[in-house]
Amino acid sequence: MSEQQELKIENLHVRVEDQEILKGIDLTVEPGKVHAIMGPNGGGKSTLAYTLMGHPGYEVTEGRILLDGTDITEMAPDERAKAGLFLAFQYPHSIPGVTMANFLRTAVNATRPEPVSPRDFRKTMREQMALLKMKDEFAGRYVNEGFSGGEKKRAEILQMAMLQPKYAVLDETDSGLDIDALRIVADGVNALLGPEMGVLVITHYQRLLNYIKPDYVHVLVGGRIVANGGPELALELERSGYEKFEPPSAA
Amino acid sequence: MTRQAVERLSRQYDEPAWLADARLRAWQIFEMSPMPSRQDEEWRRTNPGGLRLDELVPFAEPSGQIESPLRLDGNVGGLITQMNSVTTDRSLQDHIAEDGVIFTDLQTAACEHPDLVQRYFMTEAVNPEIGKFAALNAAYWSGGTFLYVPRGVEVVLPLRSLYGLTEGGIATFGNTLLVLEDGARATYIEEYVSPEVDRQSLNAGVGEAYVGQGAHLTFITLQDWAGKVWDVSTQRALLGRDSRIDWLVINVGTGTTKTNIETGLQGQGAFAQMLGIIWGARNQHSDYHTVQDHIAPHTTSDLLYKSALTDEAKSVFSGRIRVVQGAMGTDAYQANRNVLLSEKAAAFPSPNLEIEANEVRCTHGATVGKIDQDQLFYLMSRGIPRDMATRIVVEGFFEDVLQREPVASIRDNLRDLIGRKLDES
Ligand SMILES: Nc1ncnc2c1ncn2[C@@H]1O[C@H](COP(=O)(O)OP(=O)(O)OP(=O)(O)O)[C@@H](O)[C@H]1O
Numbered sequence A: 001m002s003e004q005q006e007l008k009i010e011n012l013h014v015r016v017e018d019q020e021i022l023k024g025i026d027l028t029v030e031p032g033k034v035h036a037i038m039g040p041n042g043g044g045k046s047t048l049a050y051t052l053m054g055h056p057g058y059e060v061t062e063g064r065i066l067l068d069g070t071d072i073t074e075m076a077p078d079e080r081a082k083a084g085l086f087l088a089f090q091y092p093h094s095i096p097g098v099t100m101a102n103f104l105r106t107a108v109n110a111t112r113p114e115p116v117s118p119r120d121f122r123k124t125m126r127e128q129m130a131l132l133k134m135k136d137e138f139a140g141r142y143v144n145e146g147f148s149g150g151e152k153k154r155a156e157i158l159q160m161a162m163l164q165p166k167y168a169v170l171d172e173t174d175s176g177l178d179i180d181a182l183r184i185v186a187d188g189v190n191a192l193l194g195p196e197m198g199v200l201v202i203t204h205y206q207r208l209l210n211y212i213k214p215d216y217v218h219v220l221v222g223g224r225i226v227a228n229g230g231p232e233l234a235l236e237l238e239r240s241g242y243e244k245f246e247p248p249s250a251a
Numbered sequence B: 001m002t003r004q005a006v007e008r009l010s011r012q013y014d015e016p017a018w019l020a021d022a023r024l025r026a027w028q029i030f031e032m033s034p035m036p037s038r039q040d041e042e043w044r045r046t047n048p049g050g051l052r053l054d055e056l057v058p059f060a061e062p063s064g065q066i067e068s069p070l071r072l073d074g075n076v077g078g079l080i081t082q083m084n085s086v087t088t089d090r091s092l093q094d095h096i097a098e099d100g101v102i103f104t105d106l107q108t109a110a111c112e113h114p115d116l117v118q119r120y121f122m123t124e125a126v127n128p129e130i131g132k133f134a135a136l137n138a139a140y141w142s143g144g145t146f147l148y149v150p151r152g153v154e155v156v157l158p159l160r161s162l163y164g165l166t167e168g169g170i171a172t173f174g175n176t177l178l179v180l181e182d183g184a185r186a187t188y189i190e191e192y193v194s195p196e197v198d199r200q201s202l203n204a205g206v207g208e209a210y211v212g213q214g215a216h217l218t219f220i221t222l223q224d225w226a227g228k229v230w231d232v233s234t235q236r237a238l239l240g241r242d243s244r245i246d247w248l249v250i251n252v253g254t255g256t257t258k259t260n261i262e263t264g265l266q267g268q269g270a271f272a273q274m275l276g277i278i279w280g281a282r283n284q285h286s287d288y289h290t291v292q293d294h295i296a297p298h299t300t301s302d303l304l305y306k307s308a309l310t311d312e313a314k315s316v317f318s319g320r321i322r323v324v325q326g327a328m329g330t331d332a333y334q335a336n337r338n339v340l341l342s343e344k345a346a347a348f349p350s351p352n353l354e355i356e357a358n359e360v361r362c363t364h365g366a367t368v369g370k371i372d373q374d375q376l377f378y379l380m381s382r383g384i385p386r387d388m389a390t391r392i393v394v395e396g397f398f399e400d401v402l403q404r405e406p407v408a409s410i411r412d413n414l415r416d417l418i419g420r421k422l423d424e425s
């Protein structure tokens, strides 16, 4: 078996509630690289993100997903996380009654061979929260409960910082952020970037890509990747939109 | 179970005449009242036919071992232990006794403090007339718990009772009588527990609480019975003027439970907080009927019962709010929340409001929902395995009850207990 260090998506077909949404996606994310996926609403970006993470509602009918050579297509979400995959949700779920601190500590311990000491955990959490300009009291709040849109996105990045995944998928982490928050979140992501981590950034806006510089840009329309390019492709899309990529309408 | 057995009981314990008479009167009521059936509104969702009363014997010697489900330890003001309705151990710290506090088993109290016990015992709060099982209890009870806190005395350390049932084929009759005089304060925690038993057993319990003017009782009552144990009980608290009860009912183990939990807000300004935590696994069936009875004006009751159910467990909740004519300025709140972790688990909430007064604020709401798959996915996406994710969601579900004031002293113990139960399932 190949021990290729990469997140490799091969000919991925995905069905949701009897409808084929992804119609053959091929994409490879290497450590140290940033890939951006852009595309119109409903194109299948979140479907790809959920499928990578193993959401039970998304059925892979063809193709496979390899993480550093291991086929993770049938793995449970927690096993994928342990293998080093992370998804920052477009719409993070709230968990009433469970504090951020407890949640984070459980997650950190679940993804490591050895549990961290409560002291080390608290120290790291505080540091990371400070970097994301999150107030200490956040640690005591219930997961995403009553968080503003921007707070939820910061909390996603906080989780990423604590879990230190090898491959991270960020699904519209920029939406709902004001200019300052966008910079803080982008700084947070950039601080984690390095030769060890590969990132797949899903976004509608060139703006985010000014902060998180992509190596590659892909355009996802109608469940297919219809164009690949470098950062210049994002600029082009900003000018001309997706019209030329849209499949001819049924009408 | 016979009249002779009741008489034997009184003789054996050398009881005062009033008590022996009371037992016989209760026995008569028991004999005359029909066995409840599914046709009775109260028993609509719990089939009394499943209980084989005629196969149970009303006594058993203490045997086996029991342990506090909450793993509570020595830091208490007093502790009474009973097994199969026989008192095996009792203690009360000297400094509390010196304040005039009485905390002993009810039988001893009936002999040593006959006036006090006779005045309260199964007269007003719960009396044998209310139903067949209360009558049976009044005829056969032994052991029991009596707490008396004199006027203005505050008992800081909690007082505990541990009621154990360790045999199959027996009936026990737990009986708790709590009396707080005006301005008194106390916390009382009782736990009902059994190891696995080979045949059906029953606890037919009675609990009574009198909370005097301005007094404050924290009452925690917990059930951790084995799967073959039935529990048919009634507990009722009567609240005096400006008094308060914080009442937490916990059920983490039972075969079938059919229990009434009732507060009568008799004095103006009285306040009742009623909380419930029910965890059901396997084929546990728990049926709680609660009553928030607003008798005096400007009284407040706030009820929150939550249950989480897995396997084929069932939870029935019927919550009654009654506001009598003249009880204006009443605030009554009732909420029942149920989360189901399996296809076959089920919950049946039904609120029932009888409001005869004006200027009343009253809200009620009930929900039944499956555990949220998106929440589980979210937790799992962070590396948390499914069973641990389930446990986290369920613990989170109960957390708002755990955060309420009366729970503070046992919060961590209760969290651990719920965690253990979830792990076992
Ligand atoms: N759980 C689901 N049930 C039904 N349809 C779904 C489900 N998830 C996705 N879809 C459908 O799949 C298509 C792709 O949706 P997806 O959320 O992946 O788009 P997206 O590219 O992320 O869009 P956006 O930019 O608006 O976030 C849409 O037509 C959507 O309605």
Ligand SMILES: [Mg+2]
Pocket (backbone or CB within 6 Å): A045, A046, A047, A090, A171, A172
């Ligand atoms: Mg999306």
